[in-house]
Amino acid sequence: MTGTRETKAPKRHATPKADKPARPITIHDVARHAGVGSMTVSRVIRGAANVSPAMREKVEAAVSVLNYQVNVAARATRSQSTAARIGILYSNPSASYLSEIMVGGLEQSSKMAGHLLLERCEGLAGQQAAVERLLASGVDGVILPPPLCDSRPTINRLLAEGVTVLALATARPMDDVSCVRIDDYAGALAMTRRLVALGHRDIAFIKGDPLHTPTEVRFEGFLAGMAEAGIAIRDDWVAEGLFTYRSGLAAAETLLDGAARPTAIFASNDDMAAAALAVAHGRQIAVPRDLTVCGFDDTAVATTVWPELTTIHQPIAAMGRTAVALIAEEIRARKAGDAPAPNHHLMKFTLIERGSSGPVPER
Amino acid sequence: MTGTRETKAPKRHATPKADKPARPITIHDVARHAGVGSMTVSRVIRGAANVSPAMREKVEAAVSVLNYQVNVAARATRSQSTAARIGILYSNPSASYLSEIMVGGLEQSSKMAGHLLLERCEGLAGQQAAVERLLASGVDGVILPPPLCDSRPTINRLLAEGVTVLALATARPMDDVSCVRIDDYAGALAMTRRLVALGHRDIAFIKGDPLHTPTEVRFEGFLAGMAEAGIAIRDDWVAEGLFTYRSGLAAAETLLDGAARPTAIFASNDDMAAAALAVAHGRQIAVPRDLTVCGFDDTAVATTVWPELTTIHQPIAAMGRTAVALIAEEIRARKAGDAPAPNHHLMKFTLIERGSSGPVPER
DNA sequence: CTGAAAGCGCTTACAG
DNA sequence: CTGAAAGCGCTTACAG
Numbered sequence: 001m002t003g004t005r006e007t008k009a010p011k012r013h014a015t016p017k018a019d020k021p022a023r024p025i026t027i028h029d030v031a032r033h034a035g036v037g038s039m040t041v042s043r044v045i046r047g048a049a050n051v052s053p054a055m056r057e058k059v060e061a062a063v064s065v066l067n068y069q070v071n072v073a074a075r076a077t078r079s080q081s082t083a084a085r086i087g088i089l090y091s092n093p094s095a096s097y098l099s100e101i102m103v104g105g106l107e108q109s110s111k112m113a114g115h116l117l118l119e120r121c122e123g124l125a126g127q128q129a130a131v132e133r134l135l136a137s138g139v140d141g142v143i144l145p146p147p148l149c150d151s152r153p154t155i156n157r158l159l160a161e162g163v164t165v166l167a168l169a170t171a172r173p174m175d176d177v178s179c180v181r182i183d184d185y186a187g188a189l190a191m192t193r194r195l196v197a198l199g200h201r202d203i204a205f206i207k208g209d210p211l212h213t214p215t216e217v218r219f220e221g222f223l224a225g226m227a228e229a230g231i232a233i234r235d236d237w238v239a240e241g242l243f244t245y246r247s248g249l250a251a252a253e254t255l256l257d258g259a260a261r262p263t264a265i266f267a268s269n270d271d272m273a274a275a276a277l278a279v280a281h282g283r284q285i286a287v288p289r290d291l292t293v294c295g296f297d298d299t300a301v302a303t304t305v306w307p308e309l310t311t312i313h314q315p316i317a318a319m320g321r322t323a324v325a326l327i328a329e330e331i332r333a334r335k336a337g338d339a340p341a342p343n344h345h346l347m348k349f350t351l352i353e354r355g356s357s358g359p360v361p362e363r
Numbered sequence: 364m365t366g367t368r369e370t371k372a373p374k375r376h377a378t379p380k381a382d383k384p385a386r387p388i389t390i391h392d393v394a395r396h397a398g399v400g401s402m403t404v405s406r407v408i409r410g411a412a413n414v415s416p417a418m419r420e421k422v423e424a425a426v427s428v429l430n431y432q433v434n435v436a437a438r439a440t441r442s443q444s445t446a447a448r449i450g451i452l453y454s455n456p457s458a459s460y461l462s463e464i465m466v467g468g469l470e471q472s473s474k475m476a477g478h479l480l481l482e483r484c485e486g487l488a489g490q491q492a493a494v495e496r497l498l499a500s501g502v503d504g505v506i507l508p509p510p511l512c513d514s515r516p517t518i519n520r521l522l523a524e525g526v527t528v529l530a531l532a533t534a535r536p537m538d539d540v541s542c543v544r545i546d547d548y549a550g551a552l553a554m555t556r557r558l559v560a561l562g563h564r565d566i567a568f569i570k571g572d573p574l575h576t577p578t579e580v581r582f583e584g585f586l587a588g589m590a591e592a593g594i595a596i597r598d599d600w601v602a603e604g605l606f607t608y609r610s611g612l613a614a615a616e617t618l619l620d621g622a623a624r625p626t627a628i629f630a631s632n633d634d635m636a637a638a639a640l641a642v643a644h645g646r647q648i649a650v651p652r653d654l655t656v657c658g659f660d661d662t663a664v665a666t667t668v669w670p671e672l673t674t675i676h677q678p679i680a681a682m683g684r685t686a687v688a689l690i691a692e693e694i695r696a697r698k699a700g701d702a703p704a705p706n707h708h709l710m711k712f713t714l715i716e717r718g719s720s721g722p723v724p725e726r
Numbered sequence: 727c728t729g730a731a732a733g734c735g736c737t738t739a740c741a742g
Numbered sequence: 743c744t745g746a747a748a749g750c751g752c753t754t755a756c757a758g
Contacts, residue, residue: 024501026735037745042737050743069501073439074735077750096663099462106469106481118469136430138387245667271667278668282644300459304634304664306609389751400729405753413727437751440734 025068034062045070084331086324087117087139089130089148096300097316101145101168104320109328116324121148131157140335141327143168149179150213164334166327168319171213178330178342180323182349187312188218188268190351191294192225195264199360200292201229204237204262206251206272212243218268218296237262241272248275256283256291263291263360270295270302273309277356288358298352307355315347322347388431397425408433447694449687450480450502452493452511459663460679464508464531467683472691479687484511494520503698504690506531512542513576527697529690531682534576541693541705543686545712550675551581551631553714554657555588558627562723563655564592567600567625569614569635575606581631581659600625604635611638619646619654626654626723633658633665636672640719651721661715670718678710685710 027045031038036055043051044059045068051059062068086109090098102118109116117139121130131154134142141164148154149167155177158165167179195203205222208215219238226233236258239251248267252275255265267273273295277287285291287307295302298313326343333340390408394401399418406414407422408431414422425431449472453461465481472479480502484493494517497505504527511517512530518540521528530542558566568585571578582601589596599621602614611630615638618628630636636658640650648654650670658665661676689706696703 024735027737028735038735039737039745040743043744046737052743055743071440071735073436074750075737076436077434077440077735077752078737096459096462099459099465102462102465102469103481103483106465106479116469118466120466136432138432246669249669274667275669278641278644281641282647284645301664301667304608304637306612306638387751390753391751401751402729402753403727406728409753415727418727434751437734438753440736440751441753 024071025066026071027068030059030062030066030068033066034058084140084328085117085138086327086331087119087134087142088145089119089121089127089134089142089154090145091121091127091148097169097297097314098145100316101320101323104317104322105143105324108321108324127151127154128157134158135161135163139163140331141166143323143327145169146214147209147212150211164327164330166323166330168323169214169314169316171215171217173344174342176342178326178344180319180326180345180347182312182314182319182347184214184217185221185224187296187349187351188221188266189225190221190349191266191296191312192222193228194351194353195266195292195294195357196225196229196231198264198292198357200264201231201360202237202260202262203231203264203266204239204255206239206241206248206255206265206267206276208241208243208268208272210240215243215268222266222268234260236260241268243269243271245271245275248272249279252276252279256280256285261291264357265291265293267293267295270297270299270309270311273311273356274301274305277305277307277309287356290361292357292360294357302354310351310353310355310357313350313352315349319347387434388429389434390431393422393425393429393431396429397421447503447691448480448501449690449694450482450497450505451508452482452484452490452497452505452517453508454484454490454511460532460660460677461508463679464683464686467680467685468506468687471684471687490514490517491520497521498524498526502526503694504529506686506690508532509577510572510575527690527693529686529693531686532577532677532679534578534580536707537705539705541689541707543682543689543708543710545675545677545682545710547577547580548584548587550659550712550714551584551629552588553584553712554629554659554675555585556591557714557716558629558655558657558720559588559592559594561627561655561720563627564594564723565600565623565625566594566627566629567602567618569602569604569611569618569628569630569639571604571606571631571635573603578606578631585629585631597623599623604631606632606634608634608638611635612642615639615642619643619648624654627720628654628656630656630658633660633662633672633674636674636719637664637668640668640670640672650719653724655720655723657720665717673714673716673718673720676713676715678712682710 027038027041031041040055041059044056106116119130119134121127142158143166145168149170155165165177167177169181170179171184173179207219239254241247241251248271256279265276267276273293276293280287280291287293295309295311298311302309302311322345326345330340390401390404394404399421403418404422407419469479482493482497484490505521506529508531512533518528528540530540532544533542534547536542570582602617604610604614611634619642628639630639636656639656643650643654650656658672658674661674665672665674685708689708693703
């Protein structure tokens with residue numbers, strides 16, 4: 001929660017305007033004001049090509065004077081042949097990344113007069129039922145956030161019905177499906193390099209859920225970074241996790257109670273890194289003085305714990321926006337009769353250094 | 364992340380249907396199929412009153428046979444006089460409750476053919492700018508999640524422009540603004556009673572950010588519960604917090620390092636309870652054997668930490684749904700020329716017992 | 727209680 | 743390059 005400090009005195013607000021503008025501004029108001037036909041206005045606001053600069057200018061002026069806003073609903077009715085009905089099928093509504101995906105996606109889809117449908121599913125059976133509901137409501141495309149982004153059965157069912165699919169934040173792009181993602185390999189490599197640059201050589205790694213595609217890819221990035229630095233991997237410093245806090249607890253306990261203790265723990269997501277922090281705390285190991293801990297994803301927990309986590313930031317909201325834009329374009333192309341190739345869109349990640357990492361402790 | 368276990372073999376999916384149904388089912392298709400006028404269909408799908416049972420039945424049959432889905436966009440154009448443009452003004456996109464509010468709100472608004480606008484703001488200046496953006500885009504109503512739900516300046520600005528406002532999850536309803544909330548007082552009271560029932564008498568409390576309305580109200584609920592049980596409040600067992608994890612860390616350290624140690628800590632939100640857990644862990648105090656910890660809100664962190672938190676569950680998604688439904692109704696009434704009184708809607712909370720609480724330790 | 731007509735604000739053909 | 747006409751699928755008056 002953000003602290004918003006403000007005057008407590010509830011000063012009486014001005015007399016409320018009883019009547020809001022009775023009728024919203026339409027394309028015709030703009031046309032009249034600009035002295036052109038409504039079609040010209042329609043062309044300008046859509047960004048169509050065939051408009052003379054003079055006309056365009058007049059219309060744009062009128063739009064800004066009148067503070068005209070397109071009525072997306074009306075637009076949708078008519079261009080319904082082009083407007084997309086896009087579903088987001090999610091399984092974990094409390095996952096902190098979901099709100100950001102939705103914020104981004106919704107922003108984009110309302111800009112584009114698209115229609116966003118949210119469908120939730122629980123478990124495997126629920127997944128099938130949710131897909132059928134989505135299908136029944138006539139979606140043109142479905143965005144799959146993790147972990148559904150890697151569910152081949154779901155994807156196949158959707159594709160079989162001619163629905164466009166986009167896998168969001170998968171680590172392994174598929175040939176027949178578009179995706180928006182970061183480079184998990186490069187992210188893990190960058191983090192490993194940073195740890196090495198801080199002087200760490202005794203670096204432990206906590207792997208994620210073996211069923212999720214980022215798990216292996218991030219581990220490979222870590223291995224590459226270690227190999228590059230000429231550091232051998234110790235089996236007892238590679239712990240298995242499941243991306244959950246609880247699994248991170250167990251993994252970190254193993255790592256910190258072993259015969260030799262690493263100077264850094266690279267957990268392959270933030271939840272597990274937060275758990276490592278708690279375990280270190282329990283062992284009276286000061287972070288980052290005696291131990292560096294870092295995570296991956298930059299979800300809410302990264303800035304909730306103390307010290308805050310050094311981690312790899314995924315631009316989740318932007319990924320949501322991009323996903324909606326891409327899938328809408330693909331749907332449009334498909335409706336126009338094209339057979340667009342799946343688009344694999346890579347976004348930039350950022351290594352964010354916060355309080356949980358520091359130079360290797362002196363011996 | 365939910366583990367979705369599934370067959371790995373990517374069995375080739377059936378030949379994709381090249382063409383989706385060219386034309387979606389309309390109200391007229393249903394009318395023809397049912398042998399009635401389209402107006403009757405319209406009435407049935409809207410749930411209007413004046414339809415004979417016989418007609419209704421025929422229409423409903425046709426709807427289900429044809430798998431008809433209302434075209435919300437089309438509906439919105441016509442009932443645009445009634446359809447609402449509702450904004451959600453939020454300040455903390457990574458807050459885990461936000462995704463649930465949005466999921467709920469979006470579900471509801473797409474059912475109602477409403478239009479949901481998301482507007483984000485940062486800081487106080489950003490808050491004003493965001494309100495102006497919302498105003499410029501012609502919103503009819505704005506939903507304010509915490510902590511903006513208690514921002515009088517924002518509310519006043521909105522009201523002054525004739526915009527309907529709904530405060531979501533505020534602890535102090537305002538006379539001139541609708542709200543959807545739980546009873547924070549009763550929630551804190553229920554939790555305190557539960558702790559007492561478990562045999563605890565040495566109960567510490569961690570307060571929240573003094574600028575947020577739930578802070579005082581939850582504390583009052585705690586005081587009432589203690590008074591009811593005839594337990595005196597010890598000043599050194601009431602710690603100040605800010606609803607953040609970090610503040611919880613400091614508060615819990617004070618509580619657990621004091622001369623006398625409580626057998627239970629009631630933190631007034633989950634983030635601070637999670638912090639208390641970490642501190643207990645650091646002090647080798649076993650939870651719940653030696654110490655009971657409980658929180659409030661049932662946000663994502665409550666089930667992320669270990670042991671999972673006993674807490675008061677707020678039905679956030681349902682609150683989002685309800686908020687949209689209520690504000691839409693209020694907007695409709697206002698547009699119809701009424702002056703509806705603000706609606707104060709109270710939702711039920713639930714006390715959820717998980718692993719972090721248990722009976723008082725034997726002496 | 728039922729339905730034929732008119733219209734929501736926009737865009738897609740269609741003429742200039 | 744520009745605009746008058748028709749229509750998107752639904753709902754709001756308006757007649758029976």
